[in-house]
Amino acid sequence: MLSREPARSAEGSPEHARLVRKLESIVDLDEADREALGRLPLTVRVLPADTDIVRQGDRPSQCCLLLEGLACRYLTTEEGKRQILSFHIPGDIPDLQSLHLKEIDDNLGTLVPSRVAFIAHGALLDLFRERPNLVGVFWRDTLITAAMFRRWILNVGRRDAYGRMAHLLCELVTRLKSVGLADGWSIELPVTQAELGDALGISTVHTNRSLQALRADGLVSLRGGSLTVKDWDGLVRAGEFDPTYLHLARPLRSG
Amino acid sequence: MLSREPARSAEGSPEHARLVRKLESIVDLDEADREALGRLPLTVRVLPADTDIVRQGDRPSQCCLLLEGLACRYLTTEEGKRQILSFHIPGDIPDLQSLHLKEIDDNLGTLVPSRVAFIAHGALLDLFRERPNLVGVFWRDTLITAAMFRRWILNVGRRDAYGRMAHLLCELVTRLKSVGLADGWSIELPVTQAELGDALGISTVHTNRSLQALRADGLVSLRGGSLTVKDWDGLVRAGEFDPTYLHLARPLRSG
């Protein structure tokens, strides 16, 4: 259902370009790398919102490249409280870890209708055999994800709701900018306040009040799934945001 | 100061054995792997308690293998609040990431007097060239660390202080057992309550009260830097602990 033919033909397909663009945001690739990446067999699929891609206990034989939309990783408490661990944007391979960790230990799901491409583990291993230097590239990507988790821990553990929200928004804006998915100081952010709260470890009600505070302070505006930063420096200060941990190859000029 | 000669001779040195033991807790090695690992040049050093090994902004050319003692990674808020991100036990290479992320983005320090061994990045790359399958082993280790971060986020974001403490203690006991550093249901845990609080994102005072609650419920006893689990099943229930995320090669029988 909703699947399409493997897009293994055009090495310059938009799907491959999405991946290349992401990798080039964190590392320098040469032409041979790009060419080899362009031959990765992809199976594209469209998924509805709120659909799990992999779940705890799964043992997938493929990874998932997000092409369009928005996804998140999450865990839940036995009493049903959800904690979102990371947001994933187009170009990300959120479950790259499954290459070396057979059993998935968290959940990955879409937040909005999304287009994804599946890449067989075998295809990645073939790629690594052909271009051994790409191992370091993908490894680096997983390490940057880990760095984001560490910042997330600091955020949830030691900042108040206002600061947490500011930091999260800074991170999202920076990441979307780094892969060319921001429109000036605006980004698409089609998430509910309940989802933001689950990411920040706070209640929906308090999420709402924290957002209102950010708005009242003239830092951002957020409505209709679209976020606009009104005062980047102020937002950075509020969230104590330092993008170093994102290890971008080309740090953005002012954000 | 306090350094020793590279221990590159005896492939079966206790230092190398520590590393091998750790890796074998998460993966199966063959004899050739062990032999090659045994030839890794190590530079052993003894460090006092509360000594930073690497700091944000550093660009080390080596990794650090913890041999004896206890270390932690941490970040701090601008107003000085510290958040501990992970504890590291003998056998761990806490800053393995520096192999692919030039600039360190968090801090790593000892909690007690510790013995560490430094491994030059070049030596690791040589090892990977000789035994390419070890790339996956070390990559896997970094991925497991990331899985621990994810659980840490859930812990700090969605559990109350009592549950957080229980979960943390379960994790530490399980990890120490997996590398043969537990004595039955007792482990060395030479950390202050302030440090535990920094790991859990709670104040020292509340850390104390949470520990008292765990004691009162007959789950653990903790004094003089030594933790004894009195009721493993109860502790697991209190912390909702499921060790899957540690991806141990040989899950422990009952803990």
Place this chain on the structure above:
DNA sequence: CGCCTATTTGATCTGATTCAAACAATGTGG
């Protein structure tokens, strides 16, 4: 229009912080 989901507001409650101080343990130098 009516249904369903999301946002917003108000009021109340509580887990955890903060402040302050007592107490215990360990170590140091004389």
Place this chain on the structure above:
DNA sequence: CCACATTGTTTGAATCAGATCAAATAGGCG
């Protein structure tokens, strides 16, 4: 071996950030 300093643990009381409960309001959308 004791006086003293230092660090860690414990207790109590006041306070607060954020949770919870409840309900109103505002948007989509078939």
